[in-house]
Amino acid sequence: MYQIVKSEKLNANIYLMVVKAPRVAKHCLPGQFLIVKMDEEGERIPLTICDYDREAETITIVFQPVGASTEAMTALKAGDCFMDVVGPLGNPSELVTDDLEETKKKKILFVAGGVGTAPVYPQVKWLHEHGIDADVIVGAKTKDLIILEKEMEAVAGNLYITTDDGSYGRSGMVTKVIEDLVAEGKQYDVCVSIGPMIMMKFCCLTTKKFNIPTIVSMNPIMVDGTGMCGACRLSVGDEIKFACVDGPEFDGHLVNFDEAMKRQQMYKTQEGRALLKLREGDTHHGGCGHCGGDK
Amino acid sequence: MDMMKRVPISEQDAKVRATNFEEVCLGYTEDEAVEEAGRCLNCKNPMCVSGCPVSINIPAFIEQVKNRNFEKAYEIISESSSLPAVCGRVCPQESQCEGKCIRGVKGEAVAIGKLERFVADWAAKNNVKPQPAKEKLGKKVAVIGSGPAGLTCAGDLAKLGYDVTIFEALHEAGGVLVYGIPEFRLPKEKVVAKEVENVKALGVKIETNVIIGKSVTIDELMEEEGFEAVFIGSGAGLPRFMGIPGENANGVFSANEYLTRNNLMKAFKEYATPIHAGKKVVVVGGGNVAMDAARTALRLGAEVHIVYRRSEAELPARVEEVHHAKEEGVIFNLLTNPTEILVNEEGWVKGIRVIKMELGEPDASGRRRPVEVPGSEFEVEADTVIMSLGTSPNPLITSTTKGLEANKKKCIVAEEENGQTSKEGVFAGGDAVTGAATVILAMGAGKAAAKGIHEYLMKK
Numbered sequence: 001m002y003q004i005v006k007s008e009k010l011n012a013n014i015y016l017m018v019v020k021a022p023r024v025a026k027h028c029l030p031g032q033f034l035i036v037k038m039d040e041e042g043e044r045i046p047l048t049i050c051d052y053d054r055e056a057e058t059i060t061i062v063f064q065p066v067g068a069s070t071e072a073m074t075a076l077k078a079g080d081c082f083m084d085v086v087g088p089l090g091n092p093s094e095l096v097t098d099d100l101e102e103t104k105k106k107k108i109l110f111v112a113g114g115v116g117t118a119p120v121y122p123q124v125k126w127l128h129e130h131g132i133d134a135d136v137i138v139g140a141k142t143k144d145l146i147i148l149e150k151e152m153e154a155v156a157g158n159l160y161i162t163t164d165d166g167s168y169g170r171s172g173m174v175t176k177v178i179e180d181l182v183a184e185g186k187q188y189d190v191c192v193s194i195g196p197m198i199m200m201k202f203c204c205l206t207t208k209k210f211n212i213p214t215i216v217s218m219n220p221i222m223v224d225g226t227g228m229c230g231a232c233r234l235s236v237g238d239e240i241k242f243a244c245v246d247g248p249e250f251d252g253h254l255v256n257f258d259e260a261m262k263r264q265q266m267y268k269t270q271e272g273r274a275l276l277k278l279r280e281g282d283t284h285h286g287g288c289g290h291c292g293g294d295k
Numbered sequence: 296m297d298m299m300k301r302v303p304i305s306e307q308d309a310k311v312r313a314t315n316f317e318e319v320c321l322g323y324t325e326d327e328a329v330e331e332a333g334r335c336l337n338c339k340n341p342m343c344v345s346g347c348p349v350s351i352n353i354p355a356f357i358e359q360v361k362n363r364n365f366e367k368a369y370e371i372i373s374e375s376s377s378l379p380a381v382c383g384r385v386c387p388q389e390s391q392c393e394g395k396c397i398r399g400v401k402g403e404a405v406a407i408g409k410l411e412r413f414v415a416d417w418a419a420k421n422n423v424k425p426q427p428a429k430e431k432l433g434k435k436v437a438v439i440g441s442g443p444a445g446l447t448c449a450g451d452l453a454k455l456g457y458d459v460t461i462f463e464a465l466h467e468a469g470g471v472l473v474y475g476i477p478e479f480r481l482p483k484e485k486v487v488a489k490e491v492e493n494v495k496a497l498g499v500k501i502e503t504n505v506i507i508g509k510s511v512t513i514d515e516l517m518e519e520e521g522f523e524a525v526f527i528g529s530g531a532g533l534p535r536f537m538g539i540p541g542e543n544a545n546g547v548f549s550a551n552e553y554l555t556r557n558n559l560m561k562a563f564k565e566y567a568t569p570i571h572a573g574k575k576v577v578v579v580g581g582g583n584v585a586m587d588a589a590r591t592a593l594r595l596g597a598e599v600h601i602v603y604r605r606s607e608a609e610l611p612a613r614v615e616e617v618h619h620a621k622e623e624g625v626i627f628n629l630l631t632n633p634t635e636i637l638v639n640e641e642g643w644v645k646g647i648r649v650i651k652m653e654l655g656e657p658d659a660s661g662r663r664r665p666v667e668v669p670g671s672e673f674e675v676e677a678d679t680v681i682m683s684l685g686t687s688p689n690p691l692i693t694s695t696t697k698g699l700e701a702n703k704k705k706c707i708v709a710e711e712e713n714g715q716t717s718k719e720g721v722f723a724g725g726d727a728v729t730g731a732a733t734v735i736l737a738m739g740a741g742k743a744a745a746k747g748i749h750e751y752l753m754k755k
Binding site: 227 | 464465503504505506510511532533534538548549551552555556559561566567568569571642690
């Protein structure tokens, strides 16, 4: 059993939990994920690791309920346990495994959307601790949905917050901020974009215009997460890749997002699709194959 | 009684079982087992034993069954096998022990597998457990993977007095016995869980949710956690796909995914993990895993077609599995190969385009090579396609362990007789070494490695 030592509701629909998982906490690096399973009958749910404390032997997860299983997870309180936690899975971010001196020469831009702010945080924090200050764009639908602002401010070079409705920070989508920053004369050697697939898709279309190599973190459907089932396969360029063992980070300019978004809908019931449309709201531009937004 | 023929065994009626996940074969009663045991000739030079990868003393245990001394029979089997209830159900006996049985020359071979199963089930019912070692050696051995290779290796080492810990990546012990082979062929609670308990009764510890190479490395196990030897029995790996158009459409699954959702995650019991059961399912492939996937889809309510590029004679699956699949209503489209998966506007499978094949000259495997018949393409309607084409090795352990050699196919290189790898103190066996094979071959490798580890640690 893996005990939850802290459980916090960050806003209307995003939850943070700190969980005791010694083997994961000892070995994980930014960019990797883990799988949690609530109880005997539960699903195996992959979640990106958002922070870790090697001494306290804990890891932090941040999630947004998107279906029955994650909805059920929101009821867990400090002191409760997950039956299973396994990880770290997948590969660490290239930024933390590449030669540090080379990375130091790069101007790095992070683009985070919604709950994707959480997995961006450990990467920015790791870079900050290694003397690299990266620029970070955080986007959300509205002011109340911005998470980890203070934490991010403490580790980012420049932090640009934007809301779709203009209720906080800049106004408009993250892609607009990228265009504005470039127009202001900012130059970037690499961009890391993590958020809803639709956001990553449009972020990649924008960075491609400016020839900024872009890394995305994919979160497709998984079952075992160890390279056994192939549920998480994606088309990356001409190749089929498994997000669990080959990823989760890939060259965003090569990922087939339309296919990935369709695959993500595979087990959604009508109700679940409605929930997703509600959650993604105006940022949902189709691609799910059901809402008609892409016709 | 006709001594040339086996004592018949009762099975669930094909029509009934096609709608449930209960076990197909119901097993012998005591009287039936004793009667079948009476057919054994008790050969002086028993060929059956040489056909068994773990060398069970077959005539000796059958003799005890004949005498109704079932506990003694269990003891004899346990000397060689840690998983008799599993092997009695899933071993390809017809090409191993039973294939060499002298009875089989003129009539039907003694039903060795069914007798083994009877003895194991009798022991479980009567709560007979294997005995732990009386003397401990105070040496720690790590076993990676709790499938047939790992459980066998761990069981044998524990019997010798080693302090054994199994590390399992999934949340439940059993490996392919749990995620791969379906309930109707190998019941999970009644059989697999009991066999795992028996291995634990020998003193083996099992730590689940540890993925070696990520949660901890082999080097750390040896340098920091005090393990003096390691056995790698991590199993087969990543599912293969064909590389044809449409393969990433919604509704296309690897057999591993389909079976894992159903078996490990228990979708059929309506646990939280969903499964796309399908109404018209095409399973591509002809091995035991393809049969398992097809018969699972059937039980979930689908019309099921097996598409296989060679003819019936070349089907790699066991004859019994093919026979059961046919009885239950699986339709076989042989000498047929997919060329494209047809996808609807919403990204879901709507059919599969296939081409007729004919058999040409024998290929490297000795089987006649299937050749496309030009112009014979046609379309088959389907909403689900399950690819059962085998696996390729998972690179996780080889890429994170210093000095561990892999071959061109990325399988771990290990000596056949003792499992020794290129790295000192590290042994390996099962699918991680051979590529996808059978439960009993993995057990044989686990057994050989246990002996190899014992010899290595005694010299050390």
